[in-house]
Amino acid sequence: xxxxxxxxxxxxxxASIAPLLELVHQDMALVNQLILSKTGxxxxxIPEVAKHLIDSGGKRLRPMLTLAAxxxxxxxxxxxxxxxxxxxxxxTATLLHDDVVDESDMRRGKKSARMVWGNQASVLxxxxxxxxxxxxxxxxxxMAALGVLSNAAAVIAEGEVMQLAAAQSxxxxxxDYLAVIRAKTAALFSAAAEVGPILAGSEKPVQDAFxxxxxxxxxxxxxxxDALDYGGSKQALGKNTGDDFRxxxxxxxxxxxxxxxxxxxxxxxxxxxxxxxSDDIALxxxxxxxxxxxxxxxxxxxxxxxxxxxxxxxxxxxxxxHKEALLEVVEFCISRVN
Amino acid sequence: xxxxxxxxxxxxxxASIAPLLELVHQDMALVNQLILSKTGxxxxxIPEVAKHLIDSGGKRLRPMLTLAAxxxxxxxxxxxxxxxxxxxxxxTATLLHDDVVDESDMRRGKKSARMVWGNQASVLxxxxxxxxxxxxxxxxxxMAALGVLSNAAAVIAEGEVMQLAAAQSxxxxxxDYLAVIRAKTAALFSAAAEVGPILAGSEKPVQDAFxxxxxxxxxxxxxxxDALDYGGSKQALGKNTGDDFRxxxxxxxxxxxxxxxxxxxxxxxxxxxxxxxSDDIALxxxxxxxxxxxxxxxxxxxxxxxxxxxxxxxxxxxxxxHKEALLEVVEFCISRVN
Numbered sequence: 001x002x003x004x005x006x007x008x009x010x011x012x013x014x015a016s017i018a019p020l021l022e023l024v025h026q027d028m029a030l031v032n033q034l035i036l037s038k039t040g041x042x043x044x045x046i047p048e049v050a051k052h053l054i055d056s057g058g059k060r061l062r063p064m065l066t067l068a069a070x071x072x073x074x075x076x077x078x079x080x081x082x083x084x085x086x087x088x089x090x091x092t093a094t095l096l097h098d099d100v101v102d103e104s105d106m107r108r109g110k111k112s113a114r115m116v117w118g119n120q121a122s123v124l125x126x127x128x129x130x131x132x133x134x135x136x137x138x139x140x141x142x143m144a145a146l147g148v149l150s151n152a153a154a155v156i157a158e159g160e161v162m163q164l165a166a167a168q169s170x171x172x173x174x175x176d177y178l179a180v181i182r183a184k185t186a187a188l189f190s191a192a193a194e195v196g197p198i199l200a201g202s203e204k205p206v207q208d209a210f211x212x213x214x215x216x217x218x219x220x221x222x223x224x225x226d227a228l229d230y231g232g233s234k235q236a237l238g239k240n241t242g243d244d245f246r247x248x249x250x251x252x253x254x255x256x257x258x259x260x261x262x263x264x265x266x267x268x269x270x271x272x273x274x275x276x277x278s279d280d281i282a283l284x285x286x287x288x289x290x291x292x293x294x295x296x297x298x299x300x301x302x303x304x305x306x307x308x309x310x311x312x313x314x315x316x317x318x319x320x321x322h323k324e325a326l327l328e329v330v331e332f333c334i335s336r337v338n
Numbered sequence: 339x340x341x342x343x344x345x346x347x348x349x350x351x352x353a354s355i356a357p358l359l360e361l362v363h364q365d366m367a368l369v370n371q372l373i374l375s376k377t378g379x380x381x382x383x384i385p386e387v388a389k390h391l392i393d394s395g396g397k398r399l400r401p402m403l404t405l406a407a408x409x410x411x412x413x414x415x416x417x418x419x420x421x422x423x424x425x426x427x428x429x430t431a432t433l434l435h436d437d438v439v440d441e442s443d444m445r446r447g448k449k450s451a452r453m454v455w456g457n458q459a460s461v462l463x464x465x466x467x468x469x470x471x472x473x474x475x476x477x478x479x480x481m482a483a484l485g486v487l488s489n490a491a492a493v494i495a496e497g498e499v500m501q502l503a504a505a506q507s508x509x510x511x512x513x514d515y516l517a518v519i520r521a522k523t524a525a526l527f528s529a530a531a532e533v534g535p536i537l538a539g540s541e542k543p544v545q546d547a548f549x550x551x552x553x554x555x556x557x558x559x560x561x562x563x564d565a566l567d568y569g570g571s572k573q574a575l576g577k578n579t580g581d582d583f584r585x586x587x588x589x590x591x592x593x594x595x596x597x598x599x600x601x602x603x604x605x606x607x608x609x610x611x612x613x614x615x616s617d618d619i620a621l622x623x624x625x626x627x628x629x630x631x632x633x634x635x636x637x638x639x640x641x642x643x644x645x646x647x648x649x650x651x652x653x654x655x656x657x658x659x660h661k662e663a664l665l666e667v668v669e670f671c672i673s674r675v676n
Contacts, residue, residue, distance in 0.1 A: 131492030154469025
């Protein structure tokens, strides 16, 4: 007897980020202004590279989390704008360094910064944006928020090294992989959400709720991203199907497919991911194996699990438009896989 | 009538870093312990890479400045140890990223980290150390110190981009070059010294004095480093004579030599530095031109100028063993050129 996983539970293919954007759009305008002003530099290359990334169609989900969380906790100052911008700078710095480390040619459907300005500029402009992020955190004046965000900065980098050092083996367990994405993706979602109640001076259970919401939303977001790489259209994600595969990046769909396959399948995955035999013919076989073993739907099912934890984390908090919008963001992150 | 530059003024070839080390050695033992504990990670590559750099014979001048400045200002807490370690982490992170950007093979006479572990690990472990540095600053609990150090982080990166973007031309002026090293080297010396009086709650003129001491010591230090590249022995500096030349790095000795030379000389420098014709034969000619135009002694004369400003910056402060040691460090930085 098999177990039927209720894939359709809570599914809302119309789920959107729009209600959140609508609620925070005035503050986001201030965040965008601040971002522009803080990428200014007499060194012309800095605003050029930063603008390339910042204009390239990211959803700015992370700063919106900070804004919505702060407002939902009745914060009435202006420092949530400063921290939201610093969160986006941390994210942008990470993208710049990631592209260098992964030797990526494309980012959101555009040439990556390193392809336009070189690896050197990507490393250094990333460092500059990180420095600016910390400057802004100091401006915001909350030592507790600084603690959360500086912790995230170290954890993110640790996660990246973990992935570089240990996770490039097909023997990586699902737990190992989760530890990597918990650090490299979920930690910033978590910090972005948590600094809202911290600024507002909310009680610890409220802080904890937002932290849990953030980390689980981040896990769901990353797992869906992993799934999209083997099934999303180029248009939907702004990256080509199979980018992770071609880069030999071992993600959860690959790990599940490897475990569920036979010896011959496993040899194929080892060749493709560990030895770099990942051309378009191999990608075709990979997609076929994913289909055969239900690896994509299993990955989305995992994402849905973390999404549910994120929803329940916010459950004790009083009803509000912001809460509704944050719950819908969970659905949006999962349903964008269509 | 020419002006004779008194090159020998205040010269003390026996000047040493030893008195400073002696005064701060108990605190430095705590800094070293903290550094070791904060490079710890379950991700094995992080302590390996960090240890490689940290063990590789740096003088740890910057954290010693923080310790000495704090003690000289009668600080009696423990946070100067935390900030000193965070300053060294910022420096180490910069070295890791620098080696990637400059494509350096060697660092202090050892293989650079990127040659052992690759560019990817160097970028990411650098990010991790920077994250840890900020965590430690938060631990130290001084928002003012955080402001100074986060400002330095952004300025350092900005200086590196400036060098990458604008300074790779022989038309770079001495002022442009100074702006680069003021940002990429002197800013951290300055911040390292300034956070001492900040922790101690000293008055603004005292803070200003240490900041001025730090920035000018940093300028002198970098200019002597530039000179050593064309005249120091491999043993003395732990790098090969001509490393900067081979990497096409335009430093003050080169800029002075270019300006003082004739058209033929200038064509040689453009070929060597801008077009990469910098083999060992070219290095021989470069050294001969440096000699002919007095470019090394002029660079050291410039260094001595900034060293004098550093000394005078501390002049108003009361006499103490720490002050004497900090003044001797200025002489040490300049006289190590022998």
